[in-house]
Each structure stands twice: as C-alpha cells, then as structure tokens.
Amino acid sequence: MVASIALPRLMRVGAGASRLLPEVLGQLGLSRPFVVTDPFLAGSGAVRTLTERLVAGGVTPQVFSETVPDPTVASVDAALAALEAGDYDCVVGFGGGSPMDTAKAVAVLARHGGPMRRYKAPHLQDEAGLPVIAIPTTAGTGSEATRFTIVTDEANDEKMLCIGLAYLPVAALVDYELTLTKPKRLTADTGIDALTHAIEAYVSRRSNLFSDGLALQAMGLIAPNLRRVWTDPGDRAAREAMMLGATQAGIAFSNSSVALVHGMSRPIGAHFHVAHGLSNAMLLPAVTAFSAPSASDRYAACARAMGLKVGSGDESAARALVDELRALNDDLDVPSPREYGLDAGKWEALIPTMAEQALASGSPGNNPKVPTAEEIAALYREVWAG
Ligand SMILES: [Fe+2]
Numbered sequence: 001m002v003a004s005i006a007l008p009r010l011m012r013v014g015a016g017a018s019r020l021l022p023e024v025l026g027q028l029g030l031s032r033p034f035v036v037t038d039p040f041l042a043g044s045g046a047v048r049t050l051t052e053r054l055v056a057g058g059v060t061p062q063v064f065s066e067t068v069p070d071p072t073v074a075s076v077d078a079a080l081a082a083l084e085a086g087d088y089d090c091v092v093g094f095g096g097g098s099p100m101d102t103a104k105a106v107a108v109l110a111r112h113g114g115p116m117r118r119y120k121a122p123h124l125q126d127e128a129g130l131p132v133i134a135i136p137t138t139a140g141t142g143s144e145a146t147r148f149t150i151v152t153d154e155a156n157d158e159k160m161l162c163i164g165l166a167y168l169p170v171a172a173l174v175d176y177e178l179t180l181t182k183p184k185r186l187t188a189d190t191g192i193d194a195l196t197h198a199i200e201a202y203v204s205r206r207s208n209l210f211s212d213g214l215a216l217q218a219m220g221l222i223a224p225n226l227r228r229v230w231t232d233p234g235d236r237a238a239r240e241a242m243m244l245g246a247t248q249a250g251i252a253f254s255n256s257s258v259a260l261v262h263g264m265s266r267p268i269g270a271h272f273h274v275a276h277g278l279s280n281a282m283l284l285p286a287v288t289a290f291s292a293p294s295a296s297d298r299y300a301a302c303a304r305a306m307g308l309k310v311g312s313g314d315e316s317a318a319r320a321l322v323d324e325l326r327a328l329n330d331d332l333d334v335p336s337p338r339e340y341g342l343d344a345g346k347w348e349a350l351i352p353t354m355a356e357q358a359l360a361s362g363s364p365g366n367n368p369k370v371p372t373a374e375e376i377a378a379l380y381r382e383v384w385a386g
Contacts, residue, residue: 022057097141125164140190142250189277221245263363336386
C-alpha cells in the first residue's frame with residue numbers, strides 16, 4: 001500500500017513560536033494577512049500581542065474576531081464578507097478549532113466561491129485557496145496540521161466535513177505558551193480530543209506506518225500529562241508535551257483517519273451543542289470497549305504507548321486501556337450526557353437519526369469493528385448514564 005501523506009510546508013514548534021509570524025509571512029512571500037480569531041481571544045489581549053508584532057514588522061493586518069464555536073455557514077459567510085471588503089493574500093487562523101476551521105473555509109471560499117455546502121465530502125478540494133497560517137491556542141483539535149475543516153449547516157444541524165489539500169495550512173506556529181492560561185474544562189476536553197485523535201488514527205483501518213509512529217508518540221506525550229495540566233495549568237513541561245502531542249495526533253489522523261468515536265460524536269455536537277472534545281470524552285471508554293476485541297493487539301499497543309502498567313497479554317492490556325479511559329473521565333470530571341443535563345426524551349428520540357448520521361459520515365467504516373446502526377444505537381443508550 002502507498003500511504004498518501006500531506007503536511008504543512010513549514011512549522012515552528014516551541015515556546016514563543018507564535019512570535020515568529022512576521023518572519024514566517026516574509027519567508028512565504030506574504031504581506032496582507034486576514035486574521036481570523038474569536039471574541040474571547042480578541043478580548044484577552046492575545047490578538048493585540050499578535051497584531052502589534054505584525055505592525056512593528058510593517059504589516060497591517062485586518063482582524064475578524066466574530067467566529068463562533070462549531071462554525072456555521074452564516075459565520076463563515078460573515079468572515080468572507082469582511083475578507084472581500086479588503087485586499088488580502090493569506091488567512092491567519094488564531095485560536096482553537098473553530099477559528100482555524102473558519103480560516104480554512106474562508107480561504108477556500110475567497111478563491112473558489114460558495115456556497116459552503118458545495119464543498120461537503122465526498123467533494124475533494126485539493127486546488128488551493130488562499131494560503132492559511134494556523135496558530136493553535138488549544139492543545140486539542142490538531143487542525144493546524146490537518147486537511148479537513150468542519151462547518152455546520154444550521155438549516156439542518158448537519159456538521160459538514162470538508163476534505164482536501166486546500167484546507168491544509170501552509171504553515172503552523174505551535175506555541176504551547178498560548179495554552180498556559182487555558183480554562184480547566186477546555187484543557188480537559190481538548191486534551192481528550194487529542195488523545196482520541198491519536199488512538200483512532202492508530203486503530204483505524206486506514207492507518208499506515210507513517211501515521212502509526214506519530215500516533216504512538218502523541219499518546220506517549222498526551223496520556224501522562226493530561227492530569228498534570230488539569231491539576232496545575234501552569235505546568236510548562238506538561239503543557240509543552242500536550243501541545244506537541246496534539247499537533248502530532250492531528251498529523252496522524254489527517255494521514256490516517258478518525259473512526260467510530262468521532263463518527264458518533266459529531267451528531268451529539270450538532271443536535272445538542274456539546275463541545276466536540278467533551279462529546280468524544282463521553283463516548284471514548286464505551287466505544288473502545290466495543291472495538292477492542294476486534295483489534296486487541298492495536299489497542300494493547302495504545303495502552304503501552306500511554307505508559308500504562310500492563311503485562312504481556314494483548315487482551316488484558318486492551319482491557320487496561322478501557323479501565324484507564326474510564327478513570328481519566330472520572331479524574332477530569334467528564335459528565336455523562338444525562339449528568340450534563342441533556343434532555344432524555346430528545347436523546348432517545350434522536351438515537352436512530354444520530355446513528356444514521358454517524359454511519360453516513362464514513363468514520364465508523366474505518367473502525368476496527370465496523371458497527372451496524374443497531375450497534376451504534378446501543379452504544380448511544382449505553383453512554384447516556386455513563
Ligand atoms: Fe476531534
């Protein structure tokens with residue numbers, strides 16, 4: 001098998017990497033950036049720090065800070081209108097998954113036109129849009145290194161996955177210092193999202209030797225440090241490991257795939273507006289328990305990469321992985337959907353729809369055990385009460 005690998009052309013990784021934006025723009029021959037971020041970062045002073053550096057370098061950026069969590073077609077269109085009102089040669093995505101995904105979407109629309117729905121998978125958008133420079137502020141989504149963006153069509157609550165090289169940032173500035181002030185809940189949710197990317201990339205039917213190496217290393221960086229950043233947000237060594245692990249996990253799944261957890265997670269996000277990392281966390285132990293018997297050697301390798309004390313037997317190691325994922329959810333105060341306050345009647349009524357949407361996304365087809373709609377429905381019922 002020939003693995004198809006795609007990476008950002010340039011990355012800067014480490015403390016202070018985000019300060020190198022003016023230099024990186026110069027290296028790429030870009031000078032008119034359109035910066036996409038969110039209202040929280042705009043209000044926190046982080047955006048001003050970024051733009052002051054650009055101005056000092058003789059570059060005057062335009063900032064769009066009205067992105068929303070789980071970007072919608074309307075929010076991307078608003079960013080596009082702001083971009084089209086000026087003259088820009090690149091888009092800088094500064095923030096978590098939502099600003100980065102908005103930046104990617106608007107970069108494609110700016111060059112190739114809308115509507116956004118036209119780009120929904122299986123459409124493949126390899127032809128480049130405006131160049132995107134990604135600066136993540138959460139150790140989670142990995143979007144700085146993936147060839148995907150996700151935009152919700154608010155007309156039918158559908159999370160549209162968009163795929164292609166056009167969404168792969170040309171440059172990623174991976175600066176863990178941006179995560180030192182990240183709120184606790186966001187730290188946990190985005191961290192479990194990153195761990196899920198690494199595990200799913202590794203157990204996926206589309207895994208390959210290239211993605212395997214990155215996925216295993218990402219698990220080794222994320223698993224021992226998740227509780228540390230939860231307990232002590234200022235733990236620099238743990239934050240650095242989490243940030244690098246999240247980016248490596250992003251590269252891994254972008255060059256392999258995600259699987260059943262993400263397939264089931266997206267409908268929960270779309271219908272109940274649960275944060276992406278949190279809905280993954282709600283699902284991860286039960287889906288791993290469901291899948292592990294079909295690939296116990298792969299799940300055992302995950303347990304070992306995560307540094308769990310396991311014996312030589314694969315099946316017992318895979319069971320230890322499930323136990324650890326349950327313990328992690330307990331330690332990081334991950335609620336069940338019921339504890340989170342979702343409506344029981346709505347949950348039950350939507351299970352058939354969510355199961356269909358999960359299957360239609362294609363992600364469950366990459367799972368070691370490919371589930372039926374009935375099995376997915378049973379998993380949704382199982383996770384309800386935790
Ligand atoms: Fe994810």
